[in-house]
Structure formats: structure tokens, C-alpha cells
Amino acid sequence: MPLRAAAILRRATVFVCAFAALATAPAEATYSIVACDDDGACGVAVATHNLAVGASVPYAKARVGALAVQFETDPAYGSKGLALLAEGVTPAAALAALLAADRGLDGTGIGERQVGIVDARGASAIHTGDVAKRSAWAGGVEGRGFAVQGNGLAGARVVEAMAERYRGARGAFGERLLAALEAGHAAGGQTIGAMSAALLVRTPEGDWQDIDLRVDGSKHPVQDLRRLLDQRTGFDLMLRAEREQRAGRGADAKASRDAALARAHDWDRLWRRAARLSMSLGDSDAVLRSLARFRAINPGWAEVEMQDVLYDALRDDARLIALRARR
Numbered sequence: 001m002p003l004r005a006a007a008i009l010r011r012a013t014v015f016v017c018a019f020a021a022l023a024t025a026p027a028e029a030t031y032s033i034v035a036c037d038d039d040g041a042c043g044v045a046v047a048t049h050n051l052a053v054g055a056s057v058p059y060a061k062a063r064v065g066a067l068a069v070q071f072e073t074d075p076a077y078g079s080k081g082l083a084l085l086a087e088g089v090t091p092a093a094a095l096a097a098l099l100a101a102d103r104g105l106d107g108t109g110i111g112e113r114q115v116g117i118v119d120a121r122g123a124s125a126i127h128t129g130d131v132a133k134r135s136a137w138a139g140g141v142e143g144r145g146f147a148v149q150g151n152g153l154a155g156a157r158v159v160e161a162m163a164e165r166y167r168g169a170r171g172a173f174g175e176r177l178l179a180a181l182e183a184g185h186a187a188g189g190q191t192i193g194a195m196s197a198a199l200l201v202r203t204p205e206g207d208w209q210d211i212d213l214r215v216d217g218s219k220h221p222v223q224d225l226r227r228l229l230d231q232r233t234g235f236d237l238m239l240r241a242e243r244e245q246r247a248g249r250g251a252d253a254k255a256s257r258d259a260a261l262a263r264a265h266d267w268d269r270l271w272r273r274a275a276r277l278s279m280s281l282g283d284s285d286a287v288l289r290s291l292a293r294f295r296a297i298n299p300g301w302a303e304v305e306m307q308d309v310l311y312d313a314l315r316d317d318a319r320l321i322a323l324r325a326r327r
């Protein structure tokens with residue numbers, strides 16, 4: 001073989017081998033917390049460097065348990081794992097059964113699985129497969145009622161920070177789960193960056209009390225997930241304010257309204273509702289502040305809103321006239 005052809009072939013062989021190594025090397029990087037609260041609510045908070053983590057990694061059922069399957073995900077683990085927990089199988093035994101029955105989805109196996117599982121009685125278990133362990137850092141921390149696990153992380157400090165924050169957090173269950181995820185992010189999170197995040201909570205009450213928030217693709221998924229939870233909480237607070245107003249509890253309604261707006265993050269719908277509620281409360285200053293903010297966020301909708309007969313009592317107010325005239 002001519003020397004030039006041989007050199008080209010050697011270079012091509014090196015390139016192909018390098019590409020194959022990159023193609024088969026795990027690119028996953030995920031961290032999550034699975035937990036159950038004393039009231040029976042169970043949930044998961046998770047972030048990853050992949051699209052739409054909320055669609056395939058987190059699973060939970062009230063009064064039963066929660067599970068996250070990551071690194072190389074097999075969604076069958078979710079439904080089967082929760083079914084085993086519902087039958088009274090312990091998390092450790094359920095995890096062993098899931099691994100024993102692994103179906104080798106897309107050529108992957110238990111070496112590529114990382115699983116955290118917890119039941120409503122407070123027991124938990126974690127599995128980190130041999131392949132997952134080869135990522136930047138992989139492992140987990142268990143505690144009563146929760147398990148934290150991750151791979152491709154900046155170090156053990158990520159899961160340790162999450163566990164510490166969850167243990168010390170107060171407030172609503174969903175807030176505590178997200179606080180743990182935020183602590184992991186602040187501790188370094190994933191070494192290769194992040195792309196999506198999700199918060200799933202299943203409550204004994206169900207329906208609107210459940211939480212299923214997802215950031216499917218973002219440069220800052222954990223921060224965006226915080227915004228979504230704040231806005232959801234803000235909406236609940238605004239509904240409370242409206243109930244309080246109807247019950248004749250004006251001072252409470254104002255306090256709940258203000259708490260809602262503190263979480264609005266420029267969500268136009270909340271500012272519109274605040275303006276309408278404030279009219280019912282006879283709080284004209286708050287009406288005009290809310291309309292001004294609403295108009296700054298969504299001028300088109302605000303212009304339509306300000307023509308509503310609801311605001312006729314303020315038709316001669318110079319501030320409302322100025323807002324309506326603004327272009």
C-alpha cells in the first residue's frame with residue numbers, strides 16, 4: 001500500500017474509533033430526590049442534561065411511594081415498581097425484582113440503570129449500575145422517607161447537599177423537594193450542564209392538589225422550574241384571596257393577594273386577577289398598580305381589560321385615563 005494511502009487509512013481508523021467511543025460513552029447526567037411525606041404524599045424532583053426528563057424518569061403514587069429511573073431510563077420500572085410497592089413489597093425487594101426482570105431496553109441493562117425508590121412507610125433503596133458509576137461521579141444518599149441519587153455529578157457534595165436541605169426544609173412538600181434539587185444545583189449539579197427538570201407530587205387528595213411541572217428544554221431548567229412552582233403557588237394564593245373576599249375577610253384577602261403577586265414572575269393572568277379582586281375590595285390604588293403592571297407585561301390584553309365595565313367606578317381617575325391613553 002502506498003505510504004500516503006496508508007497514512008490516510010490510519011487517520012481514518014483513529015477517527016472512526018474515537019467516534020465510536022464517543023457514541024457509546026454515557027452522556028447522561030442526572031440528579032433526583034424521591035420522597036414520601038408523613039401525610040401520604042409522594043413525589044420526585046429531578047434535573048438532567050437531556051430533553052423532557054419529566055416524561056420518563058419520575059413516578060409517584062400517593063400513599064404508595066415514588067421512584068426515579070435514570071442514566072439509561074426504562075419507563076417500565078416506574079409502573080412495575082409502584083405496583084410492587086402497592087402490594088406491600090419493600091423498596092429493596094422491589095428494586096431487586098425490577099433489576100432481575102430488566103428487559104435490556106435498547107441494548108442497555110442493569111449496568112446502565114440508576115434507580116432510587118421509596119415507600120410511604122419511609123423505607124428506601126438505591127441502585128447505581130457499573131456503567132453509571134463510570135460517569136464523573138455517581139452514587140446516592142438514603143434517609144427516612146427519601147433517597148437522593150445522581151450520576152455525572154460534580155461530586156458527592158451534590159447528593160449530600162440535597163439530603164441535608166431536604167432534612168432541614170420546612171413548608172409544603174413540593175417546596176421541600178424543589179429546595180433539595182436547588183441545593184444540588186448550587187453544589188455543582190451535573191458536570192456537563194443541564195437541559196430539563198421536573199417536579200412531580202401525588203397527594204392523597206389528588207386532582208388540583210397534585211403537582212406535575214416540567215421544563216422540557218432550557219439553559220436554566222432548575223431556575224425555570226422554581227418560577228413555575230412559584231407561579232402555581234401564586235395562583236393558589238390568588239384563589240384563596242378570592243375566597244376570603246367572598247367571605248368578607250378583606251384584610252386576609254389583601255394579604256393573600258400580595259403573597260400571590262410576590263410569586264407572579266410577570267405572569268399576566270395573576271396581575272389581571274389582582275386588579276379585579278382589588279376592585280371588589282375597594283382598593284383603587286392596588287387596582288391601578290396591578291393594571292399598570294399587567295399593561296407592561298401584556299399591552300394588548302390589558303387594553304381590552306381596561307375597557308371592562310368593572311372599572312367604571314374609576315373612569316374619571318387620572319391614573320386610569322393615562323393608562324388607557326398610553327401607547
